Amino acid sequence: MTRTTGSTTLDAQTTATLPGAEVLMRALVEQGVEVIFGYPGGAVLPIYDALFKQTHIRHVLVRHEQAAVHAAEAYARSTGKVGVVLVTSGPGATNAVTGLLDAMMDSIPLVCLSGQVPTPLIGNDAFQEADTTGITRPVTKYNYLVRKPEDLAPAVHEAFAIARSGRPGPVLIDLPKNITVGDAPYTDAQSVTPRTTRMGATPDRAAVARAVAAMKAGKRPLFYTGGGVINSGPQASENLRKLVELTGFPITSTLMGLGAFPGTDSRFLGMLGMHGTYEANLATHDCDVLIALGSRFDDRVTGRLDAFSPNSFKIHVDIDPSQINKIVHVNEGIVGDVGQIIAMMIEEWEKQPAYAHKADLEAWWAQIEAWRALDCLRFTQDNAADAVIKPQQAIQRIYELARQTGRDTYVSTEVGQHQMWAAQFFRFDQPNRWLTSGGLGTMGYGLPAAVGAQIAHPDALVLDVAGEASTLMNIQELGTIAQYRLPVKIFIINNHYMGMVRQWQELLHGSRYSESYSDALPDFVKLAESFHATGLRVTRLDQLDATIRQALEHDGPVVVDICVAEGENCFPMIPSGAAHNQMILGPEQEESGATISKEGQMLV
Amino acid sequence: MQVEVSGSAVISLLVDNESGALARIVELFSGRGYNIQSLTVAPVDEHGQTSRVNIVTTGTQSSIRQVKTQLERLVPVSRVVNLTAEGPYVAREMALVKVVSSGEPRTEALRIAQAFRARAVDTTASSFVFELTGSTDKLDSFIELMRPLGLVEVSRTGVASICRGPQTIQNF
Ligand SMILES: Cc1ncc(C[n+]2csc(CCOP(=O)(O)OP(=O)(O)O)c2C)c(N)n1
Numbered sequence: 001m002t003r004t005t006g007s008t009t010l011d012a013q014t015t016a017t018l019p020g021a022e023v024l025m026r027a028l029v030e031q032g033v034e035v036i037f038g039y040p041g042g043a044v045l046p047i048y049d050a051l052f053k054q055t056h057i058r059h060v061l062v063r064h065e066q067a068a069v070h071a072a073e074a075y076a077r078s079t080g081k082v083g084v085v086l087v088t089s090g091p092g093a094t095n096a097v098t099g100l101l102d103a104m105m106d107s108i109p110l111v112c113l114s115g116q117v118p119t120p121l122i123g124n125d126a127f128q129e130a131d132t133t134g135i136t137r138p139v140t141k142y143n144y145l146v147r148k149p150e151d152l153a154p155a156v157h158e159a160f161a162i163a164r165s166g167r168p169g170p171v172l173i174d175l176p177k178n179i180t181v182g183d184a185p186y187t188d189a190q191s192v193t194p195r196t197t198r199m200g201a202t203p204d205r206a207a208v209a210r211a212v213a214a215m216k217a218g219k220r221p222l223f224y225t226g227g228g229v230i231n232s233g234p235q236a237s238e239n240l241r242k243l244v245e246l247t248g249f250p251i252t253s254t255l256m257g258l259g260a261f262p263g264t265d266s267r268f269l270g271m272l273g274m275h276g277t278y279e280a281n282l283a284t285h286d287c288d289v290l291i292a293l294g295s296r297f298d299d300r301v302t303g304r305l306d307a308f309s310p311n312s313f314k315i316h317v318d319i320d321p322s323q324i325n326k327i328v329h330v331n332e333g334i335v336g337d338v339g340q341i342i343a344m345m346i347e348e349w350e351k352q353p354a355y356a357h358k359a360d361l362e363a364w365w366a367q368i369e370a371w372r373a374l375d376c377l378r379f380t381q382d383n384a385a386d387a388v389i390k391p392q393q394a395i396q397r398i399y400e401l402a403r404q405t406g407r408d409t410y411v412s413t414e415v416g417q418h419q420m421w422a423a424q425f426f427r428f429d430q431p432n433r434w435l436t437s438g439g440l441g442t443m444g445y446g447l448p449a450a451v452g453a454q455i456a457h458p459d460a461l462v463l464d465v466a467g468e469a470s471t472l473m474n475i476q477e478l479g480t481i482a483q484y485r486l487p488v489k490i491f492i493i494n495n496h497y498m499g500m501v502r503q504w505q506e507l508l509h510g511s512r513y514s515e516s517y518s519d520a521l522p523d524f525v526k527l528a529e530s531f532h533a534t535g536l537r538v539t540r541l542d543q544l545d546a547t548i549r550q551a552l553e554h555d556g557p558v559v560v561d562i563c564v565a566e567g568e569n570c571f572p573m574i575p576s577g578a579a580h581n582q583m584i585l586g587p588e589q590e591e592s593g594a595t596i597s598k599e600g601q602m603l604v
Numbered sequence: 605m606q607v608e609v610s611g612s613a614v615i616s617l618l619v620d621n622e623s624g625a626l627a628r629i630v631e632l633f634s635g636r637g638y639n640i641q642s643l644t645v646a647p648v649d650e651h652g653q654t655s656r657v658n659i660v661t662t663g664t665q666s667s668i669r670q671v672k673t674q675l676e677r678l679v680p681v682s683r684v685v686n687l688t689a690e691g692p693y694v695a696r697e698m699a700l701v702k703v704v705s706s707g708e709p710r711t712e713a714l715r716i717a718q719a720f721r722a723r724a725v726d727t728t729a730s731s732f733v734f735e736l737t738g739s740t741d742k743l744d745s746f747i748e749l750m751r752p753l754g755l756v757e758v759s760r761t762g763v764a765s766i767c768r769g770p771q772t773i774q775n776f
């Protein structure tokens with residue numbers, strides 16, 4: 001754990017008594033906090049006052065507390081630091097709940113500070129009182145209600161340790177106003193022993209050796225990597241590259257793991273799962289050794305469980321013991337930091353007898369190449385100048401033109417078809433560049449996430465690939481973007497539908513498009529302008545590239561309304577309840593698909 | 605896939621005695637669809653900082669393993685032992701059983717209570733309150749026998765458990 005004191009004026013050793021809000025600031029500084037995303041209110045006024053009086057921590061004023069959490073998530077995911085949120089009591093805290101669960105599901109380290117009514121009023125239905133620790137208990141890794149001044153600083157230090165340790169996650173600290181106003185002693189981080197120390201496990205070397213032996217025996221091996229590799233830090237991604245290079249095995253990734261391994265490398269088969277590639281899903285189904293690294297066998301990945309990778313020896317590496325054997329029974333479970341375990345795997349691989357199945361591996365690759373030749377993401381774009389733009393075309397060109405800029409690029413998304421197309425078409429060469437709501441699938445994530453990423457990386461190119469429906473869920477963040485002059489580029493893939501809902505209705509509910517049409521949309525160009533941003537619109541193919549370029553070259557915030565074909569579906573698709581080898585392919589790839597079973601209809 | 609049989613298990617935990625700790629444990633069971641048959645909790649160290657929680661749950665072996673690993677993730681939980689899986693243990697609970705009757709049933713109730721070594725802790729002309737300590741099975745059968753003899757009310761503590769021999773929950 002690194003401790004940055006970030007301050008020379010604050011002496012961390014003294015245990016002087018200060019107002020609680022100042023103790024809080026000091027503890028945050030000691031934890032290396034540079035930015036807080038927040039929104040003020042009565043219960044946190046003492047904290048805002050303390051913020052005002054200091055210069056170490058920058059506060060970013062969002063326009064809704066949910067957005068504060070998403071911005072902090074993107075900040076955390078794109079930097080590897082802990083994101084920090086500050087909200088007031090009652091409605092401030094309840095507005096943060098969706099964001100906290102989002103961070104919980106995607107294992108994002110956050111500390112959320114919430115105001116609370118003074119301790120003597122707790123339980124009296126006081127103004128803006130909420131049982132915040134009660135409400136947030138299931139959506140946080142841990143939470144505190146600080147009742148005694150002497151608990152304040154230790155709670156902050158422990159909260160950061162909990163947020164970043166093991167499987168990272170959000171921690172909330174509820175701060176009654178009398179605690180932040182009244183005096184409290186300062187305790188430095190070194191004097192606090194966080195309870196996380198009783199958890200950490202050292203990986204079992206023998207289990208790693210057995211896993212590598214199984215890998216050496218594999219004829220059709222496959223790496224299946226997830227967000228855990230990214231959470232483990234850049235070294236884990238480095239190690240993963242080495243291990244794949246060394247073994248020559250193919251690799252697929254979950255939505256959350258994109259970027260841990262270079263998307264442009266020929267060993268990368270693309271994403272697996274419900275909207276994964278043909279080659280990744282068939283390889284998952286047919287492999288004989290499946291090496292799961294920092295991934296958790298989510299239902300979006302496995303499809304029908306009893307048909308998931310039915311003939312493979314399964315190795316599962318995860319920092320969270322409760323993930324092992326939770327959904328899929330595995331043959332070798334290894335608990336610990338995935339980056340460290342990959343490094344151990346490399347050592348073992350070099351130590352054990354040479355891989356003896358090169359010919360089989362070649363045949364396996366030939367099979368994979370044959371699947372790949374189907375070109376499952378291919379779509380047909382009418383090339384007429386005034387042709388309607390296909391959403392896939394729009395996203396592919398955003399990717400290609402952004403890549404041509406050569407700039408370090410961070411990409412956030414909203415939730416829906418555009419998100420899945422972005423996952424399919426964007427190829428990330430580095431970790432921490434892909435910001436999306438995976439576990440919770442929260443519409444409204446993308447715009448505030450772009451805010452967080454741009455705050456963290458002021459000189460980088462930050463793109464938000466959005467849907468017209470999702471983006472309206474946190475559209476007020478255009479205000480934050482304006483205030484801080486954040487040059488984010490928002491590309492609204494406007495298909496006039498909640499496209500993903502429409503797609504399911506087409507496939508599962510007899511094309512009855514119940515309430516999925518995006519009616520009465522705002523004029524996104526004028527909307528952008530009213531928020532002091534540049535608004536662009538494109539409706540024909542021949543203007544697509546020029547418009548994207550114009551947006552990328554502009555040095556301020558831009559909203560691009562890309563009007564695309566309304567009826568496109570996102571393929572390949574494994575219908576709920578189907579197996580990986582029963583994918584529905586696009587109209588371009590004439591292969592028979594599975595029909596959706598009644599059982600599958602009940603799954604979401 | 606092999607079919608797993610469902611059984612019951614006694615899980616013992618050591619927990620920091622802080623507000624919300626019990627709620628976390630209980631919500632974990634309800635939120636993830638696990639079942640609690642009985643639950644006991646009380647501080648057990650000299651400073652009252654650590655509580656012991658005993659939970660009787662039912663499920664397949666793999667679901668009980670899941671419960672255990674999930675419980676281990678909770679910050680205030682320092683120890684989780686599945687006593688049923690770890691070897692011999694003692695599990696006891698206490699019941700207070702009220703019987704209102706007269707004549708032959710009343711005499712019969714007293715006779716059975718003696719056979720079970722239950723103590724009459726409250727006696728009136730028309731009622732008894734029996735106190736009985738023992739295994740869950742023993743309490744169940746006592747209560748069944750009392751049912752036709754004027755049983756009107758039962759209060760049970762739930763199970764307290766501990767492993768046999770010199771071993772403790774700390775050194776599993
Ligand atoms: C907060 C929230 N509400 C509802 C949903 C369910 N949902 C998933 S995708 C989707 C439609 C998104 O539409 P749009 O943003 O236009 O994206 P598209 O699928 O058209 O690309 C909906 C309603 C959700 N994921 N999140």
Ligand SMILES: [Mg+2]
Pocket residue numbers: 416467468469493494495496497498499
């Ligand atoms: Mg849409």
